[in-house]
Amino acid sequence: MADETLKIMKALSNDTRLRIVRFLLKKEKCVCEIFPHIKRTQSTTSIQLGKLEKSGILKSRREGKKIFYSIRDLRVYDMLEFLDNKKGKILKKEYYCTDTCKK
Amino acid sequence: MADETLKIMKALSNDTRLRIVRFLLKKEKCVCEIFPHIKRTQSTTSIQLGKLEKSGILKSRREGKKIFYSIRDLRVYDMLEFLDNKKGKILKKEYYCTDTCKK
DNA sequence: TAAACATATTGATGAAACTCAATATGTATG
DNA sequence: CATACATATTGAGTTTCATCAATATGTTTA
16 A cells, blocks of 8 residues: 555554554553553454554564553654644654654 | 544545545535546445545535535645645644534 | 436445454563 | 463454445436
């Protein structure tokens, strides 16, 4: 799928995934914190986290047994700030996720 | 669905619908212009236009036999400008679609 | 008012997506 | 190195969605 915007829209077009991303806006979280908060099973949560990571919206890192997820694409941060809170601004493009910040 | 942001994401999470919205960004268009452009049948196009209107993103007006669709929710305009073109800014909220501009 | 035109709706079909329980994988610890 | 813990994967069941052809609705015009 070449359409970057479409990819983002699809990634956020599901309640479970949108709630995950919102939960991560302020700070990274491990899976064991996320799935009780969004009220889904561990397996469901893991699957949706995988999709969000694959789409480029989230990234993850391991720390001991735990895996922490956080926002990679900061455009999403501003988009949600804007749509959810009716405020927020779009920053200039240099600020955002580029090829160099992948993975 | 109470979640306004989720509603917008869902509305734009489909290639056909996203292409329709992009085609309408500059100027309203009638159905007979839209469906050849996005390369879908008339019926498919009509269905997706209906969903976009129901979600609050588009509005329509009749002129003779033709029905013209255009962008109602201007947040979508800026969102796409931003995501598609890596530029654009978020304007202040008074600018956007409010309860009073519905229908 | 009948025919032509523009759009909407319906019904059928196939594809894609969500969710969960169960199981597998990988990491730390006693 | 065996057990516990954290996360990922698999398989089944269900639902949702997109699309198209055919048909219906509504509007203009001859």
